[in-house]
Amino acid sequence: xxxxxxxxxxxxxxxxxxxxxxxxxxxxxxxxxxxxxxxxxxxxxxxxxxxxxxxxxxxxxxxxxxxxxxxxxxxxxxxxxxxxxxxxxxxxxxxxxxxxxxxxxxxxxxxxxxxxxxxxxxxxxxxxxxxxxxxxxx
Numbered sequence: 001x002x003x004x005x006x007x008x009x010x011x012x013x014x015x016x017x018x019x020x021x022x023x024x025x026x027x028x029x030x031x032x033x034x035x036x037x038x039x040x041x042x043x044x045x046x047x048x049x050x051x052x053x054x055x056x057x058x059x060x061x062x063x064x065x066x067x068x069x070x071x072x073x074x075x076x077x078x079x080x081x082x083x084x085x086x087x088x089x090x091x092x093x094x095x096x097x098x099x100x101x102x103x104x105x106x107x108x109x110x111x112x113x114x115x116x117x118x119x120x121x122x123x124x125x126x127x128x129x130x131x132x133x134x135x136x137x138x
Contacts, residue, residue, distance in 0.1 A: 022047075038058045038059060039057060039058055039128050040059045040127065041056055045128075056128040060124060068121060071121065078114055082110070082111075085103075
């Protein structure tokens with residue numbers, strides 16, 4: 001995962017150039033590395049984030065990623081159905097479903113669910129970032 005530090009876009013006063021040494025056991029080192037990897041972060045970025053009391057999100061597992069892709073496909077299907085219904089005249093829709101009020105309510109419910117799903121998918125795609133210095137002032 002590339003961050004501002006690795007891209008070289010930080011101003012000199014914010015560039016991480018000082019080293020802090022911490023002694024840990026081999027098991028602790030492996031645990032920290034595993035946690036950082038799970039969050040898609042370097043060990044340095046992970047430890048700095050935790051020092052600022054920020055809890056990075058774990059990246060999606062393969063199963064979660066597959067479920068997210070399935071959700072996205074479902075959203076596309078529902079959008080296609082909604083567009084097909086919009087293409088019909090009111091008479092055709094009434095003849096097809098016979099209970100327009102029910103279908104309208106159903107469509108609104110589906111729309112609300114799809115908006116919630118979209119918000120979930122968008123949140124899952126936001127990478128972890130270090131807190132800014134302004135957020136750390138107490």
